[in-house]
Every structure is written in structure tokens, then in C-alpha cells.
Amino acid sequence: MDIQAIKQRLAKPATRFFAGGFRPSNSDEESWLGRVFFYRPDEGVPTNADGEPLLPVAQFHLPSLPFSSPALKGIRTLTLFVGYPFPDQFEAMGNNWLIREYRADDELARKDLPVANSFLKAFPLRAEKLDEDYPLWDGAGVPDDLVEEILKLERAGDIESYYEVTTHAYEHKIGGYPSFCQSGVDPGEGFEFVFQISSDAKINLNVVDSGSLMFWKHRASGEWALYYDFY
Numbered sequence: 001m002d003i004q005a006i007k008q009r010l011a012k013p014a015t016r017f018f019a020g021g022f023r024p025s026n027s028d029e030e031s032w033l034g035r036v037f038f039y040r041p042d043e044g045v046p047t048n049a050d051g052e053p054l055l056p057v058a059q060f061h062l063p064s065l066p067f068s069s070p071a072l073k074g075i076r077t078l079t080l081f082v083g084y085p086f087p088d089q090f091e092a093m094g095n096n097w098l099i100r101e102y103r104a105d106d107e108l109a110r111k112d113l114p115v116a117n118s119f120l121k122a123f124p125l126r127a128e129k130l131d132e133d134y135p136l137w138d139g140a141g142v143p144d145d146l147v148e149e150i151l152k153l154e155r156a157g158d159i160e161s162y163y164e165v166t167t168h169a170y171e172h173k174i175g176g177y178p179s180f181c182q183s184g185v186d187p188g189e190g191f192e193f194v195f196q197i198s199s200d201a202k203i204n205l206n207v208v209d210s211g212s213l214m215f216w217k218h219r220a221s222g223e224w225a226l227y228y229d230f231y
Contacts, residue, residue, distance in 0.1 A: 014176030066129035133176030140184025
């Protein structure tokens with residue numbers, strides 16, 4: 001198998017995001033980090049079991065993006081809240097972290113609801129389409145049969161290394177592959193990687209030590225899973 005056939009099997013599209021660097025429009029279609037302003041009329045900032053508010057981490061307006069995960073089909077707006085200290089990896093959603101999904105027929109109200117203990121800085125997002133994102137070599141994304149084919153190409157001198165011919169986006173993104181810092185994990189059968197929020201000095205987010213908050217969604221049940229690792 002040649003390298004082009006391998007890349008064709010591995011490549012996935014993605015939208016990656018960069019915080020700030022431009023004047024926000026404050027339109028309904030703008031995506032943000034460190035800010036959530038869309039809620040149902042009866043909703044507010046979610047709290048944990050102790051009544052402490054979760055941090056507003058992200059708001060995505062999906063129809064405005066150049067690419068959105070098939071797992072988010074039909075969703076117009078997605079918002080993310082996470083507690084601090086961070087939840088345990090693979091902790092069930094609900095108490096210490098929460099994703100809210102809104103469809104086109106959901107009634108939403110704009111509310112700027114301050115969270116007193118939030119250390120995140122709010123920035124609008126610039127979205128960029130990536131046609132090809134590739135898994136990290138030790139990141140639970142390269143199937144075993146392709147690992148062997150790539151090693152054959154390296155031994156034959158056809159390529160110097162896997163990273164010579166592939167690229168990986170470490171930034172905030174929807175789609176593509178997760179940016180593991182350690183060896184990759186598998187959240188279980190039926191789960192599809194959907195998006196990640198990475199450590200970013202601009203928004204004052206450090207996931208323990210330069211890690212990323214990574215999110216999967218189950219294709220059948222719609223259940224969400226959260227994992228993070230770090231250096």
C-alpha cells in the first residue's frame with residue numbers, strides 16, 4: 001500500500017479555532033470561548049451538587065462553521081460548561097460538566113450571566129476549515145493494519161517517518177482527531193470523537209499541564225464522554 005492510499009483512509013476534515021485577534025460582531029452566529037450567552041428561557045448557568053456554578057467554556061454556532069461533525073447533525077447551537085477543579089476523566093455528564101444542545105426550533109434567549117469564580121477570558125472564535133487532520137502515531141487512531149503498512153514504507157526508505165507525510169491540529173477543533181498528550185484511549189464502542197478545547201494562554205485555560213478537554217458522543221444513545229490528559 002502506498003502512502004497516498006494510507007492517507008486517504010486516515011484523513012478526516014475538521015474546523016479548528018483561534019481565539020480573538022479581531023473585533024467581535026456579537027451576532028447570534030458568533031462562536032466563543034469563555035462565554036455562553038444562549039439559554040432556554042428557563043435556563044441559567046448550571047451548578048454542581050454543592051450549588052457552585054460551572055464555568056462557561058464554549059458556545060458554538062454550528063451552521064456558521066465551515067465543517068461540523070456528523071454527530072452534531074441537526075444541532076444549531078452547542079454550549080459547554082465545566083467545573084473547576086476539572087471533573088474526573090470519563091465522569092458522567094451532569095454534575096461537574098454539561099453540554100447543552102439546541103436545535104433550530106428551540107426557543108433561546110440571549111442572557112449574559114456572569115460567573116463570579118470564572119478565570120476564563122472571553123474571546124470570539126475565528127474558524128478555519130481543515131480538509132485533512134491525521135491521528136497522532138501513539139494516539140489510538142491508526143488501525144493496526146495501517147501501522148504495519150507505514151512501518152514497511154519506513155523500512156524501505158519510501159518515507160522517513162509518519163510525521164513527515166501527515167499533519168495534526170492541536171488547537172481547539174470540531175472533527176478530526178483528539179490531541180492526546182499520552183498514549184491514546186478508547187472511550188468505548190459506538191463513541192465518536194467530536195471536539196476538543198485545548199490549553200490556551202489567551203483565554204487563560206491550562207488543562208492541568210498543557211492538555212486538552214476532549215469530547216466524544218455515542219452514535220446511538222447520544223451520550224457524551226469527557227477525557228483529558230496532559231504532559
